[in-house]
Amino acid sequence: MTSGDDxxxxxxxxxxxxxxxxxxxxxxxxxxxxxxxxxxxxQGLAGLTMRRLGQALGVEAMALYRYVAGKEExxxxxxDRLVAGMQADDQVLDRPSDGWQxxxxxxxxxxxxxxxxxxxxxPLVASRPPEAPxxxxxxxxxxxxxxxxxGLESEGFSxxxxxxxxxxxxxxxxxxxxxxxxxxxxxxxxxxxxxxxVEPGLEDFPMVSRLRxxxxxxxxxxxxxxxxxxxxxxxxxxxxxxxxx
Amino acid sequence: MTSGDDxxxxxxxxxxxxxxxxxxxxxxxxxxxxxxxxxxxxQGLAGLTMRRLGQALGVEAMALYRYVAGKEExxxxxxDRLVAGMQADDQVLDRPSDGWQxxxxxxxxxxxxxxxxxxxxxPLVASRPPEAPxxxxxxxxxxxxxxxxxGLESEGFSxxxxxxxxxxxxxxxxxxxxxxxxxxxxxxxxxxxxxxxVEPGLEDFPMVSRLRxxxxxxxxxxxxxxxxxxxxxxxxxxxxxxxxx
DNA sequence: ATGAAGCGGTTTACGTTGTAAACCAAGCAC
DNA sequence: GTGCTTGGTTTACAACGTAAACCGCTTCAT
Numbered sequence: 001m002t003s004g005d006d007x008x009x010x011x012x013x014x015x016x017x018x019x020x021x022x023x024x025x026x027x028x029x030x031x032x033x034x035x036x037x038x039x040x041x042x043q044g045l046a047g048l049t050m051r052r053l054g055q056a057l058g059v060e061a062m063a064l065y066r067y068v069a070g071k072e073e074x075x076x077x078x079x080d081r082l083v084a085g086m087q088a089d090d091q092v093l094d095r096p097s098d099g100w101q102x103x104x105x106x107x108x109x110x111x112x113x114x115x116x117x118x119x120x121x122x123p124l125v126a127s128r129p130p131e132a133p134x135x136x137x138x139x140x141x142x143x144x145x146x147x148x149x150x151g152l153e154s155e156g157f158s159x160x161x162x163x164x165x166x167x168x169x170x171x172x173x174x175x176x177x178x179x180x181x182x183x184x185x186x187x188x189x190x191x192x193x194x195x196x197x198v199e200p201g202l203e204d205f206p207m208v209s210r211l212r213x214x215x216x217x218x219x220x221x222x223x224x225x226x227x228x229x230x231x232x233x234x235x236x237x238x239x240x241x242x243x244x245x
Numbered sequence: 246m247t248s249g250d251d252x253x254x255x256x257x258x259x260x261x262x263x264x265x266x267x268x269x270x271x272x273x274x275x276x277x278x279x280x281x282x283x284x285x286x287x288q289g290l291a292g293l294t295m296r297r298l299g300q301a302l303g304v305e306a307m308a309l310y311r312y313v314a315g316k317e318e319x320x321x322x323x324x325d326r327l328v329a330g331m332q333a334d335d336q337v338l339d340r341p342s343d344g345w346q347x348x349x350x351x352x353x354x355x356x357x358x359x360x361x362x363x364x365x366x367x368p369l370v371a372s373r374p375p376e377a378p379x380x381x382x383x384x385x386x387x388x389x390x391x392x393x394x395x396g397l398e399s400e401g402f403s404x405x406x407x408x409x410x411x412x413x414x415x416x417x418x419x420x421x422x423x424x425x426x427x428x429x430x431x432x433x434x435x436x437x438x439x440x441x442x443v444e445p446g447l448e449d450f451p452m453v454s455r456l457r458x459x460x461x462x463x464x465x466x467x468x469x470x471x472x473x474x475x476x477x478x479x480x481x482x483x484x485x486x487x488x489x490x
Numbered sequence: 491a492t493g494a495a496g497c498g499g500t501t502t503a504c505g506t507t508g509t510a511a512a513c514c515a516a517g518c519a520c
Numbered sequence: 521g522t523g524c525t526t527g528g529t530t531t532a533c534a535a536c537g538t539a540a541a542c543c544g545c546t547t548c549a550t
Contacts (some may be wrong), residue, residue: 026498059500065539066498070537127372129431130430130431132431133461153452163460165469168468171421174419175423185374207394208390214408313526
């Protein structure tokens, strides 16, 4: 009866690139990962549960296991998808086109952008068990490591210089971004804005108490910029020295 | 089993003649926290469970709840205890006695020492939900923040300079140490030493493949030293400029 | 058309987790 | 003795991750 028509309509819509109107969208791995990221963004990492994630997708928990091997593997997929999100960022170049400084700067800001877009999920990038010593968080993707190293060497960096730069770059990113998203969680965490709060137990620490306001100021952006500039200076130095063994 | 220190405390106490021979040592908060740290060190953070921790202490899980409010609170206690462990480190000063550079350097190495002593537990210091914007990991203790700020100001740092230094210091520590303990876990993780291994799927990444060996080298110690030196230079600069608004 | 195969989802079930609540055994005050 | 307090156990429960079995589709060979 109606089935033939339905199928034809669905096919036509599918060919048209539209979403199937009435029936379940067939739930692929990408949708699961995206839903997981959204869930973490909204409810926090601790709230993520297979059952609840299934619920958010209108499906039972066990259905997810057709697409992900388990929760650990799901989380791995989440960090993959996060770093892969940088590939879509057209501000980030996959090779230097305007000098290596520009290249590194764009890459750094790309990583920072995904960190700020997903503050609750970003710590995952740092805390997942490491796969190899040459995959340093938060650059958890062979593609980007390759791009970084190749990019630098194409701009005159030696092997040693490129590797050293890679190490310094990841350390810089991890420290700054982890702290930035961390304090970002602390700012929105307390319910009231507490404009002039007298925190309890702070009277034993006069320095902290006195500098309370300046310590609470959010200067993460300029700090990031300055530290990045400093890093570029160091990289420029190590670039033009033959070897430093 | 390489080391059987499960009842070491009981043995020591027993030799001292402190505790009655057959009766239980009465299990205080400190013992629980220490046992938790040991457990994490040996079995990993994921393996830590209230029941198993109780078992390691020769007690039922629920007994722990007389001393800790819950698992979260237990983990908070663990990081407190870790940073408090620095107080016992006599290499670390609580105020500058030989210049601020020496002071900062000793503090940095103190933090690094606890990170390396407890690589599996250290990520906790970074990932615990933040309590206040002025408590930046890994310096998660009002005492140490106070000591740091007071120490710098006693050596001629202005308010702004001290705060800026505090921020840079924590970012530096967090990035470097988290990465160091992370790769430390990756080194001992794979079972065989795989001296000359051809990793699968690396042929699409010629740079990474070629620099594999240099990337796997452990230069964490010298990197730490160099980056710390660089940080001190920056701090010296910001110290002797009036204000940078 | 008809049956076999298999893809994609659900149901059920099991062991483990964190923890509330009730329970109980000593030690101490009176 | 009778109680109270302190510190541990037992029991219980909801929620978790996930293995296994169980369908209802669609698809395809015959």
